[in-house]
Amino acid sequence: MSTATELLSAIKDVGTDSTRGGYSRHGYDTAELELREWFTAEAGNRGLDVEVDRNGNIWAWWGEPGPDALVTGSHLDSVPGGGAFDGPLGVVSGLAAVDMLQAKGFKPGRPLALMVFAEEEGGRFGVPCLGSRLLTGAIAAEQALALTDPAGDTLADVLRAAGLDPERVGKDEEALGRIGRFVELHVEQGRGLVDLATPVGVATSILAHGRWRFRFSGEGNHAGATPMGSRRDPMLPASQLVLSARWAASSMDGARATVGRLEPIPGGTNVIASAVDVWLDARAPNDGRTRTVVERITAAAKQAARDEGCEVTVTEESYGDAVHFDSALREEVAEAIGQAPGLPTGAGHDAGILAAHVPTAMLFVRNPTGVSHAPAEHAESGDCEAGVVALSKVLEKLAG
Ligand code: GLV
Ligand code: MN
Ligand code: MN
Ligand code: MN
Numbered sequence: 549m550s551t552a553t554e555l556l557s558a559i560k561d562v563g564t565d566s567t568r569g570g571y572s573r574h575g576y577d578t579a580e581l582e583l584r585e586w587f588t589a590e591a592g593n594r595g596l597d598v599e600v601d602r603n604g605n606i607w608a609w610w611g612e613p614g615p616d617a618l619v620t621g622s623h624l625d626s627v628p629g630g631g632a633f634d635g636p637l638g639v640v641s642g643l644a645a646v647d648m649l650q651a652k653g654f655k656p657g658r659p660l661a662l663m664v665f666a667e668e669e670g671g672r673f674g675v676p677c678l679g680s681r682l683l684t685g686a687i688a689a690e691q692a693l694a695l696t697d698p699a700g701d702t703l704a705d706v707l708r709a710a711g712l713d714p715e716r717v718g719k720d721e722e723a724l725g726r727i728g729r730f731v732e733l734h735v736e737q738g739r740g741l742v743d744l745a746t747p748v749g750v751a752t753s754i755l756a757h758g759r760w761r762f763r764f765s766g767e768g769n770h771a772g773a774t775p776m777g778s779r780r781d782p783m784l785p786a787s788q789l790v791l792s793a794r795w796a797a798s799s800m801d802g803a804r805a806t807v808g809r810l811e812p813i814p815g816g817t818n819v820i821a822s823a824v825d826v827w828l829d830a831r832a833p834n835d836g837r838t839r840t841v842v843e844r845i846t847a848a849a850k851q852a853a854r855d856e857g858c859e860v861t862v863t864e865e866s867y868g869d870a871v872h873f874d875s876a877l878r879e880e881v882a883e884a885i886g887q888a889p890g891l892p893t894g895a896g897h898d899a900g901i902l903a904a905h906v907p908t909a910m911l912f913v914r915n916p917t918g919v920s921h922a923p924a925e926h927a928e929s930g931d932c933e934a935g936v937v938a939l940s941k942v943l944e945k946l947a948g
Contacts, residue, residue, distance in 0.1 A: 550643065551644055552936050553932050555640035556636060558586070560632065562582050563582075565923075568923065569923040570629045570630050572629060573626045573630075574628075574667070574672035575667025575671070576666070577672065580625050581710065583624040584624065587606060594643065594646050595650075596662065597613075599613075602716040602717060605664065605680070606663065610659075612659055614726020615725060617727055618729055618943060618946045618947040619660075619661045619662075619663055619728075619731075620731045621638060621662050621664055621730075622663075622897075623639070623665045630669070633913075634734070634921065641935050642939065654948070656948070665679040665680050667679055670759070672697045673692075673696070673703055676759070677868075677898050678695075678703075680902055682720075684902065686868070687866075724906075727905075728907075729877060729906060729908070731881065731939070731946070732911075733939050734895075734899075735915050736891070736914055736915045738920075739915075740891040741889070742918060746888070746914065747934040748912065749911070750888045751873055751892070751899075753873065754871040754892075754893055754894075755802070755804070755892075756838040756870040757831040758838060760830070760842060760865065761827050761828075761865055762826045762827075763860065763863075764782035764853055764860050765782055765858060766779075766780035766782035766820070767779070767822070768819065769819075769820040771817070771820060772818065779820060780856055781821065782812075782853075782856070782858045783821055784852060784855075785849055785850075785853040786812075788852035790810070793806065795848075796844040800832060803841045805841055807826055810824065811826075813825070834870050873908060874903070878909055880945065885937075891912055893912070911938055911939060911942070913934070
């Protein structure tokens with residue numbers, strides 16, 4: 549019988565990030581594959597039957613597979629330099645909850661599975677929740693298979709190398725149809741539970757969320773020999789986009805807009821870039837506000853491009869509308885674990901993708917730093933244990 553903290557400690561050396569600390573584990577890279585193998589072995593040790601679906605998501609069954617199964621899970625990949633908990637906490641809590649239930653002789657009255665979703669953060673191929681989007685058909689197979697990673701490898705290449713058949717990727721009604729209800733446990737990515745002085749909460753909603761790629765094209769030239777008045781420098785409109793993101797989201801209730809990734813081409817100190825790629829992450833409480841924020845940022849960036857004699861193209865790389873979790877399931881979950889506050893979240897999750905298809909709920913575990921997607925993300929051992937106890941009560945009630 550293992551605690552969540554013991555299980556996290558078993559993987560603490562896998563995929564460590566040498567640039568800012570924390571972890572860089574991306575879909576199907578060496579670290580994530582090692583973690584998938586580790587999970588498969590841990591699930592096997594508990595007598596669970598492990599299978600990988602057509603889209604690379606792992607299922608570990610306690611009893612016969614579906615239908616109307618109760619499923620819990622999360623992801624093992626991270627953002628670049630991410631924390632130890634975003635993703636893995638939900639996975640190890642599932643294993644620890646199974647330990648707890650097996651120790652007390654519980655036998656599921658309906659199929660029960662633990663899941664690991666592939667490439668949740670989109671850190672390699674750019675589209676978040678790739679495994680759950682493929683499973684549910686929220687992204688078309690052809691579009692997904694053509695995605696490329698920074699090394700230029702397509703998802704199709706990478707899946708093939710991992711032993712999966714790209715021809716079979718895409719909406720999987722049969723696999724999805726086995727899920728009766730889905731519950732994801734996750735570290736909280738803000739200070740909600742800290743402020744409430746409570747270790748565990750239940751999610752109420754997720755912001756609408758999209759990612760856009762802007763390519764600004766100008767004229768590559770010499771940093772010293774090109775007079776200031778003769779430049780077409782794409783870094784100028786790119787900078788305007790960064791500033792406009794701050795301005796547009798700050799003036800829209802509940803909105804967030806971020807540029808966390810910007811790539812000058814070719815990227816040289818004494819080189820005026822030929823082009824700059826900028827990725828915008830924008831979120832708001834509903835579709836209308838999200839779209840308005842992105843329109844305002846886009847208009848400002850296009851104006852700045854014209855002023856500098858540059859061109860700009862905009863590509864929507866992913867989008868998902870706001871999610872309001874099933875209120876009946878939320879109540880059942882809250883009842884199972886005793887009083888637990890409801891909390892909205894600005895972060896995206898596979899649970900949010902599944903929520904369009906099956907009743908879905910989320911448990912959050914307190915994060916004393918309130919920081920996430922960075923090495924400072926944290927959860928105390930006692931709170932992780934409270935999360936496992938809560939999850940085991942939910943599994944017992946909903947799969948009993
Ligand atoms: C994923 O965690 C996201 O919300 O970006
Ligand atoms: Mn995340
Ligand atoms: Mn996550
Ligand atoms: Mn996420």
